[in-house]
Amino acid sequence: MTALTFGQRFTPATGPDARAGDAFSDRAAPTAGALTLQNLLTAIGSGYLETICAPCGLEPMVCGVLIWDVAGPVSIDPGDLVLAVGVAATSSAFPELVDLAGRAGAAAVAVKGPLNDAWISSLAQGAGITVFAVPRELAWDQVHAVVRRAIATASATAEDSDAAPSRDLFALAAAAAADLGGPVQIHDAGMHLLAASPGDEFGDPWRTSEVAGHPPSELLGWLRRTGLLERVRGASRPIRVGPPGSPSRLVTAVRAGTEVLGFVSVSEGAVPLGLEHEATLLEIARMATTSVIRLRVAEDAERRLRSDLLRSVIDGTGSAFVLASRLGVHADEEFRLIGFQPHGGVCGQPIEQIQVHGLVELGMEGAAHGGLVATSGSRTYALLPSAQQAVHEVKELAGEILGQATHQLGVAMVAAIGTASSGLARLPTARAEVDRVLQLLSAGNGPPLATFDELRSRAVLAELRELAAERPHLLHGHIAMLREIDRTQNTQYISTLRAYFDSACDPVEASKRLYVHRNTLRYRLRRMKERCGLDLLDPNERLIAELQLRLTVET
Template identity: 45%
Template sequence: MTRMPAPMARTGTGGTGPSLGQLLTEIAGPLIDVLCTTPGGLAEPVRRPHIWDACDGDASSFGDLRAGDLVLAVGLVPASPQLSRLLAAARDAAVAAVAIRGLVNLAWVRTEAERLGVTVLVVPRELAWDQVHARVRTVAAIWPGGVGSVGSTSSDLYAVANTAAAALGGPVEIDDAALNLLAFSNLPGEIDELRTRSILTRIPPGDFLTWLRESGTAARLRRATEPLRIGPPGSRPRLVIPVRAGIDVLGYVWVAEGDEPFGERHHHVLAEVARVVSAHLVREGTTEDRDHRRRGELLVAALEGNADISVLAARLDMRPDISFDLVGFRARTCWPDPTVDPFYVRKQLELRREFATRPGATAVVVGGQVYAALPGCDRGSDDLGALAEETITLIGNQLGCELVAAINCTPHPVPGLFDARLEVDRALKLLAADPDRAMATCAELRPRATLALLRELAQSRPQLLAGPIQKLIEIDRTRKTDYIATLRAYFDTASDLTEAARILFVHRNTLRYRLRRIRELCGLDLSDPVERLIAELQLRLLGGTASGTAGAWATSPDQRVSS
């Protein structure tokens, strides 16, 4: 495999790169799993991504590993001897982490990595290796000072502009949506009058704005989804790209042409810079005050079950005994851009009327899902239903992303927010798997959620499924009978023989015969309410894994069941 180009040079930041934990948050935190980590491993700085190809994985390839590398183990099969050798070399080189594909035997990988003291990440199939490489390279290159959120928003953007300018070979400016200057690079180099006047006044000159409007460039720029080359009169050519979140334009990134003429490389790098600036602006907000951020951080702590209740109540400026309704959102499949889209949904929620009329309402992103916690009110589920439905429609139209929403409208005090989130998460998982439904309350889904919980328990304790039903499944499989379908119809009709026979297209006497044969073959006594309950529950837990599912119900009227 051809190695990717080296990362953009760091200039003017003086930092060592983001920590591994910060990097994961920026590039795809909810998607990339941490299989195991050393003490303090998530605090290790990441300096560059490094592709290690198993096809070229001889001993000499380990010499390319460097301290601070995030090693992308391409083509590697877990539990292979190569993995052991790679992990040992990674330990010796003091790399930040090794990323693998989670195919098989992750328990062995974890044991080996813990023995050697190496942090291992698991990358899902939906993230291509080159996509991971590009994102790591960009974040590591433009990370402001290597200190994450310590600096202010404006100083962070200046660091981004400086590093982007070094990579692009020309001066860079970052504007907001109204073309007000947010940050600019200050590296040595030639500057023209347009850049000078923009920096001095913090807005572009009037004649330049007039040219943008009258030439149609402004309209083209607002519609652009990739870098656009423009030639302002009397100035050096520019490459500019809108910074977007969904369909909204948050700002623009400009670069003036330097000694190297614009080419495909400049387009690619500028697009990556715009994506990182977008993530930064959406996550931090150029006007979001510190108290609002802290309120969100404290709510995240409450949802994760480790909040200091008194501190949270004080920050939210409300009584400690106040209760919250909780609404959760997730993508039905996956976010188009997991580093930006969930935060865009959060922003849209905060603009909603419900947030204005419920003081203390807060929206946060946790684990790739969006949660809105709103102090309880008399309107209850109707108000929250409107919030969820309109948000689903808005995001579908703007991002082309199908959302599902679960509403927990039972008011929970702050200590109960963790449990409320667990209920919402179970409901979201069920909704994501149901193509016919996008929104529901936790109460509406409670029977299905309970069944899902029991199904998870049965997977870890298979003895819960032992008994006559398993014997009957085996009989159906070997004798080509339909006893399981018969039981399903019988249970689904609340033991109504007439209705069950109609569903099965058999005579009532045929159905009676089948039920007698079931008792003879496996000992299931349907007249015993406890046995009947357990049998039906086991069938529900088995779902489509048992033979004789809904598609097998419709046997022909004259079909008889062999014994």
């Protein structure tokens, strides 16, 4: 590995003899292969750079990587990723470096900890430049090498950018439509539109809904209910489908081996679709495979980056602004968080967690408005735009995923649906709500799926129970005294009081619950007051007594 030299800058060499990884050079003009910060993070993967603050988003171009020399004059050029080698984030030199890099138009500054995120964010905002954190255990030469390689690779492959797989698919759809005599659409495995032939019929509900960028929920539901979607996935030949309100069409799967990558369909036009059209459609599906795979690889890299961003935000370490920028939404976007975990709270093997993540991700792809998935520990979270789907639809979706986990993976799971929240900055709070419900569901024998609103009272009690464990004096008083009397004298004051509270303080109903005469119940209540001073006619004492009772009895 090349040793670091302060003040050294790498920019991709240019010209007909240039090769990826050529030597360091003076700054040239930004190359065609320059990366955005977003693309750089995708290319190098997680574990190298963590976004602390990105006031201008992650769209700035990275043209080179510069090793900062705090001891001597070093020029910073536009597009540089400045590695703050030897500069502590807490030193007076760091604000000067951030300010200098911002004024020079650098892409970003990378620094090692210990970090004060709030302070660094204020510096980044003031200078208008992105700041990355580098793990303290990572060597600077590793970071330098991986960034250098990403920039060089981007430069070397820039000439291939015109052969974008999406353009290939649109060209294929256009040619197929001319050959088949009807509109052609190509979808991914989640039925999101990848390409369509020109002049496609926008009056078709199938097509019109997809123009908005998401699958048509009504038609997806129809395909699932009728079993046609599974038939298409499993069939070796095209299947004819006739969705309500849409023309009849032939649909076949795009495959790589046994894996379904997507679908190709042709709508019936003036000429009825026959056997010759089926053979042509199969050939088109075969031709689409390579482009769909290339598109999927690019999307997988993007999905991984988004997933890493979501995980960092729900963990409380990432930037909600950067996540919003990456998703193309406002930071105050309304959302709903769903959480999944195995019943009991722990996955058996690491591979099991990977399978669960993939299953949830696949389920979100099939959702009407998509979703973003991230795994943290043994829990998998899905972020959904709450304004787009009703709670019952979200519950239905989560229930389907739980069923698939049981039948396909043999894993019993629970799922929690959080409340609708505004602002991605509230994701850590939403995660805490979801975690609380997952904890309650996993510990009990009730249904495996619930919303936070459905378990709100139990969630509040669970949080108060944790608070009481930290401050035991909150549980001192009448209930503790009655519990001790029950233990030493074989009385039944606690069970009597529990039945009384469960019956809304109705003596008649409480006596029925206890299978005793109501006079017996009244006698016990009177004796409680005599022995420990509990006055159930005092509303404050009654409230505290019931709360202490539930905090120490309920599980």
